[in-house]
Amino acid sequence: MKFFIDTANLDDIKEAQDLGVLDGVTTNPSLMAKEGITGQENIINHYKKICDIVTGDVSAEVISTDYETIIKEGEALAKLHEQIVVKVPMIKDGVKAIKYFSDKGIRTNCTLVFSAGQALLAAKAGATYVSPFIGRLDDISTDGLNLIEEIRLIYDNYGFETQILAASVRHTMHVLHCAKIGSDVMTGPLSSIEGLLKHPLTDSGLAKFLEDYKKGNG
Ligand code: E4P
Secondary structure, three states: OEEEEEOOOHHHHHHHHHHOOOOEEEOOHHHHHHOOOOOHHHHHHHHHHHHHHOOOEEEEEOOOOOHHHHHHHHHHHHHHOOOEEEEEEOOHHHHHHHHHHHHHOOOEEEEEEOOHHHHHHHHHHOOOEEEEEHHHHHHOOOOHHHHHHHHHHHHHHHOOOOEEEEEOOOOHHHHHHHHHOOOOEEEEOHHHHHHHHOOHHHHHHHHHHHHHHHHHHO
16 A cells, blocks of 8 residues: 655655655645645745655645636646646546546546545546545544445446545554555555554563663673
8 A cells, every 4th residue: 555645744744755655745725725835836846845855646736626727737737747646626627627637648636535426437537546535524424434445346346547545544543444445545644654653562572672682781
């Protein structure tokens, strides 16, 4: 399973990259705003900085909602860097734009997906990635992981190549469950990745090994 980090924070991106397990980055307009990145020029420069840090795919989201402008914006984003994947919302004009981008060889991430029907449509349009938001579904008492299972079944039934990118991942158990049910990718905060490291028996075991070494070696 690929690990993407879901942030526009350059320090967190560097830290995950340095760990050696990072396969890419997802951003969205809210994450950019959280880092204080405003204005189109600054946003573009920020995408370039992210591409310089990581070696994998970097999702850059369009803010247009009509077909013509999504195409214009998406083509400009795709030209920024070969690592850029154009993130397009699951709306009617978005689906049409994904089909256009797919025909042109421009990679896409279909975002704001909350149902299996939407995921089927994204795959039919040729999306590279589909992003079901599992945390936001959990927030409204709907099983987000169940959606990943449904999409996995549908995509496997027909051999769709669209990769399932579990988004809105909030914690390490989301990561583990996504891995068990065959999500291709997960994107979450740095804490969801680093949380996988932790086990109290590792900490106490290491402390004992080091203590015993000291006893025998001074
Ligand atoms: C997906 O690409 C989104 O950026 C993201 O995962 C949204 O997560 P949130 O629900 O934690 O905002």
